[in-house]
Amino acid sequence: MAEESYTKALTISRYSASYAIPYAKSLINKNEQSRAEDVLQNTLKRQPGNIAVTRLLAQVKLNQDDFDGALVIANSVRNASNSNLSELIEAEILMRKGDDIGSLALLDRAYKKMPNDMQTITAIVKIHLSKQRTDAAKSFLDTVLVANPSNYDAKLLLAQVYDASNEPVKAQEIFTNIIALEPKKIEAYQQLASSYAKAGDLAAAKLAIENGITINPNSIELYMLLAEIHQMNNQHKAAIAVYDKVLLQNPGLLVALNNYISIVADYETDPKVLNDAYARAQKLKGAGIPQFMDSLGWISYRVEKFDEAEQQLSEAINKIPDNATFHYHLGKIYLAKNDPTKAKANLEKALSLSENKDQKLATEIAKLLKSV
Template identity: 25%
Template sequence: MTRSTVSVWRLGAGVVGLAFVLTAAGALVGGASDAPAAPAAAGAGAAVGQGTSAAVGPLQAHLKAQPKDAGAWASLGAAYVEEARISGDPALYPKAEQALARSLRLRPDGNAEALSGRAALAAARHDFPAALRDADGALAVNRYSERGLAVRIDALVELGRYDDALKAAGLADDRRPGIPVFTRFAYVRELRGEVAEAQRVLELARDSASTRGDIAYTATALGQLAWSQGRYDEALRHCTEALKADPGNLEAREYRARVTAAKGDLPSAVEEFEKIVEQSPLPGRLVALGELYEATGKTALARQQYAVVSTWTGLARAGGMNVDLDTALAAADHGDRAEALRAARAEWQRRRTVHTEDALAWALYRAGKPREALAHARQATATGYRNAVFLYHRGAIERAVGDTAAARGSLSRALALNPHFSPLGAREARRMLDGLEGS
């Protein structure tokens, strides 16, 4: 993208903000574990600079010859962060931290590259206050830092400061319009329930993409959005387009597998997820595979997958990552419910987002505290975010407190929005709804 690219801020009626996922500057938002339908977020997460991990070897070789190159150390740190995103290996985060610290020792002043890289690392570790501080530091040095602008938006989103994120989006769009801006705008709009606007901006981003990586990234984002709204054929078309541009794109393969499961071919979905988790064993993917195993009667294999989540979270903690949200989401349904509640409460105290509200609501419900859960379930859906998992959770909680009319409405909306949002959750939502008929 060049400065001649049309700004999303000026694209037309109703466009006043920006987006969430990067494809050209090296930051990630810890997203994949945030929720089943979150962008790879919050994620479900996202990196600027497709193929950044391929730079690790050449950068290491360069630094052996030029060990005082502060810029190369900053680039190596960012590359490690991106490699961790792709592989799901949190052991790479200390390496990133060391490389970025080396860069800052060599050039302590005016080092926007290292500060923005450190911001991306903090976001990857789910330390969003630190990510915001370092992004602001990078922008104080270089107001046009693409990574700094992008991570600043991500941090504000992940802190639940959605209005501030829109303002940050406007600033970023004015300074560095392009695909990282377009995709972030789309996610902020999606969180506010403005799905049509989110889709429109993602389509503009895809149409303006010129590299294979950007084409794959934007097409995958469209596929993920279509999947979340239950438009499975459309999601499959977008994922196919993404994989044509980048056959190894794990996010596109993941959502293609989810569509495959939604269409009833669970064995093929299992086979694809098995291949995906071999390359990137992130918690959300491990849980998805475990639930597919359960849905196909392979309970022993399912338990193994859920156990791997605990192993991953242990490794992630050792890498300096905050994994309370990952723990809460996985353990509430497939682990220690007391631990799920502890983790959910801790994360909710740190940041108030729709994802942390939903996680706490569900952990409370699973711990037998539906009345306390209800306020959080309502808060999770208060922005208008159209998420079938959130609606299912709210409906189950409303049912537990005896509000059958509200429960019927929430469960019906969940299944109407995305009828196969989860092989186990959708089945349970139907069972609950059937039990409420006539009551």
């Protein structure tokens, strides 16, 4: 949803949490913490007991290192029923101050109070993993599952810990067992495919997602992941076809549209397809998301609308100055505009940012710089 739509929906709904939370999250993702805080504070004035809004407001305070403000929120929900939010906030504050022992002790008490609260369970595992205590994380999750063998999320988390511990075979075994027990839930398919992909077995990753789609044919998330697997396999036409299918059913899904535009701009050569993608990309305008600006700018470049392309990429770089791809794209645009000085500056910046992160991109940029 574009920002104008969010603000209109907030006003009409009188700051309903169902609109306020996704809007605040979008602002947080754009690092507009103060604006997110304003939205959440206004929502809490109307719905003072909303735990989900309170939790997100505490996260905003923590994002700004406002520990005193976060502690005030923790105290305000200390007596809330069926919630460990107060302990979770205080534990996060202690962790950020370097007191993982105190944080863990607090979370342990919270877990005993509410042993099925996944946020508390996840926070405990997070602390163990942050200190490279993978065995402790596994042991704790085993205890959780002994107490509640049907805890789907705890099983997923245990498999993720094994995957993070460089034990993909064990992780994949757990994911497969979870799927057998809960075939209608998509998370295990997603995690299993990601585990296979990380291990380099893209065929198995694709099969896992296709199996999930067979059981869950309306899952947008699984189709989106299938498109990603096609991209990893350099099957760009197949990825484009998947995104087209998703967008046919969900034309307002901007993430899918952005991904579609990005692939078309990178790999398509048919002028008709490129021009159609450029027309569709106009929906990305006004979202305020740098990656969307990059996609819109890059497809504008591909249809030779260089001034529009320059404007979009410049705005994207203003928001994220150290993105190698953004500078590479802007450098190519300046080459098309016969401005070698600006082209060289952006390409050199892109090269310095990509050398230790994306060797394929760095090689392409170095080759291009020789001709500038």
